[in-house]
Amino acid sequence: MLNARIKLRHLQAFLEVARQRSFARAAERLAITQPGMSKTIKELEEILDTALFERTARGVALTQAGLTLLRHAGPAIRALEEGVSALGEAHAALxxxxxxxxxxxxxxxxxxxxxxxxxxxxxxxxxxxxxxxxxxxxxxxxxxxxxxxxxxxxxxxxxxxxxxxxxxxERLLLVVRAGHPLAGVEPLEPHRLGGYPWVLPPPRTTLRQQVDSFCVRHSLRLPGRQLETLSLPLSHRYTLESDALWVAPEEAVRDALHEGRLVELALALEQQGGxxxxxxxxxxxxxxxxxxxxxxxxxxxxxxxxxx
Incomplete structure (x- = not known):
């Protein structure tokens, strides 16, 4: 079990001195004072009850105990650094x-x-x-x-x-502009819908399947004047400025219906919705x-x- 008195700063200082072979250069790399570096290494040696470095004419060298610690501490710190880095990258991606x-x-x-x-x-x-x-x-x-x-x-x-x-x-609605010839007509006979342009979802979409089912139920053939699009802004503007019937998601036209700019026709395209x-x-x-x-x-x- 790792001695609880050993801190990360002890191991970081040890590894830097081992790399630099100098207390002064290691202190400079870690942005601490040389006395501070010496104190940290001394604390680590006291905790481990062994000398980790010996002074030589060319600086400091690792003792046998220091070499043993280096073989294990180096990979451990690198693994920790990689883990922290990976966590940061993952956190950013998340x-x-x-x-x-x-x-x-x-x-x-x-x-x-x-x-x-x-x-x-x-x-x-x-x-x-x-x-x-x-x-x-x-x-x-x-x-x-x-x-x-x-x-x-x-x-x-x-x-x-x-x-x-x-x-x-969410229901699909049949909506028209305020003042449209079919607005307010009730009951509304399905065959009257074929006399106006339609704005509807493109073929092979989930929403278009509902339109096709509606047409089959009412024996209705869609007119040739069609605007097929999933663009809500385009559909909205085109409907407001024409006599088109728009097959619209309820969410997309809720505000316009409330404000009276659009009107829902008195013929339900579907009851519960999808x-x-x-x-x-x-x-x-x-x-x-x-x-x-x-x-x-x-x-x-x-x-x-x-x-x-």
């Missing part, structure tokens, strides 16, 4: 997250979660957000290029061996930062559900 975001969470959940998480972190905490279709984001998550993906994706076939955690349900949650790669060990951010996502999600 404070940077790579998040895949689907359009269903871009407006409220994700911005608020990032704000709270960064505010709670003691130091720097960076977040890189990648947007796109669920298939694209989940493939990057599987390859380890993302730490998690957040959004509505439970119907995505690409989840497979990934771990999905439900947070809340499961919004977070998806992680179960084959990878989660970092402390990832665990902390996921907990923040849960807290924000709970507050959003409670505020509805």
């Amino acid at each position: 404070r940077w997250l790579r998040v895949g975001a689907l359009s269903t969470v871009e407006s409220r959940l994700l911005p608020e979660a990032i704000r709270r998480w960064q505010q709670a972190e003691a130091g720097e905490a960076g977040v890189n957000v990648v947007t796109g279709p669920s298939a694209f984001l989940l493939s990057r998550l599987r390859r380890g290029e993302l730490d998690l993906v957040v959004g509505r994706m439970t119907e995505a076939r690409e989840i497979r061996d990934l771990a999905f955690e439900h947070l809340y349900y 499961s919004v949650g977070l998806c992680t790669n179960a084959s990878l060990e989660p970092s402390l930062a990832l665990e902390g951010f996921c907990e923040t996502l849960r807290e924000v999600a709970a507050s959003l559900v409670g505020g509805r």
